[in-house]
Amino acid sequence: MLDKDFYIKNGLIYGIASIVYLMVTYLMGISAMTSMWNSLIQFLVFLGLFIYIGLEARKIFGGYMSFSDAFKSIFLSFALGAFLYLLFNFVLNTMIDPALPGKLFDSGMETAISMMEKFGMGENEIEKVYDEMISKKEEVYDSFTLGGFFLSYVYFLLFGAIGAAIAGAITKKNNPNPFAEVENNA
Numbered sequence: 001m002l003d004k005d006f007y008i009k010n011g012l013i014y015g016i017a018s019i020v021y022l023m024v025t026y027l028m029g030i031s032a033m034t035s036m037w038n039s040l041i042q043f044l045v046f047l048g049l050f051i052y053i054g055l056e057a058r059k060i061f062g063g064y065m066s067f068s069d070a071f072k073s074i075f076l077s078f079a080l081g082a083f084l085y086l087l088f089n090f091v092l093n094t095m096i097d098p099a100l101p102g103k104l105f106d107s108g109m110e111t112a113i114s115m116m117e118k119f120g121m122g123e124n125e126i127e128k129v130y131d132e133m134i135s136k137k138e139e140v141y142d143s144f145t146l147g148g149f150f151l152s153y154v155y156f157l158l159f160g161a162i163g164a165a166i167a168g169a170i171t172k173k174n175n176p177n178p179f180a181e182v183e184n185n186a
Contacts (some may be wrong), residue, residue: 002057002060002069002073006056006057006060006073006077007073007076007077007080008080010053010056010073010077010081011076011077011078011079011080011081011084012080012081012084013049013052013053013077013081014046014049014053014077014078014080014081014082014085015080015081015082015083015084015085016081016084017045017046017049017081018046018081018082018084018085019084019085019088021042021045022085022088022089022092025038026092026097026100030103030104030107031107033104033107034104034107034108034111035111036111046163047163047166047167050074050078050163050164050166050167051167051170051171053073053074053077053078053167054070054073054074054167054168054170054171054172055171056073057069057070057073057074057171058070058171058172058173063173064173064174064175065171065172065173066172066174067168067169067172069172070167070168070169070171070172071164071165071168074163074164074167074168074171075160075161075164078160078163078164079157079160082153082156082157082160083153085156086149086152086153086156087149090144090149093144094144101140101141101143101144102137102140102141104140105137105140109130109133109134112129112133113126113129113130116129
């Protein structure tokens with residue numbers, strides 16, 4: 001069985017790695033933060049962290065672990081790390097660089113329009129999407145309120161559950177001994 005120290009240690013690892021990654025991309029500039037490559041790299045790095053956490057848990061379980069135990073160990077560690085990351089992100093976007101949300105929105109919008117043009121979307125359709133995007137700009141700032149913080153955390157937990165399920169499926173390992181469950185309960 002895992003104890004709270006496991007979750008705290010791995011939650012801190014996840015949270016600190018997330019914060020460092022955010023700061024590296026922030027220092028690289030807005031275009032790095034909104035690039036498609038950043039999203040892909042971020043997904044792979046954090047899936048790797050999920051797998052690491054799952055493998056660490058499996059060691060504690062003696063080399064074998066059910067999907068349920070794998071998911072729980074990864075997800076609970078992620079929940080703490082995600083909270084730390086979002087807290088830092090909140091501070092970055094409200095105190096350190098309050099103009100950052102608008103810059104990210106504008107850069108993301110430019111990237112989206114560029115992609116639509118590359119795919120041959122018509123000028124009228126692009127203009128329609130542009131108008132819709134502009135109407136949502138204020139919502140970006142709403143995500144950096146206290147209510148927005150907690151809503152972001154809920155979304156993070158939902159997406160994190162998907163990542164934890166994938167990593168849990170990768171790191172689970174069934175015990176080939178059919179009597180292992182009976183022996184452990186005796």
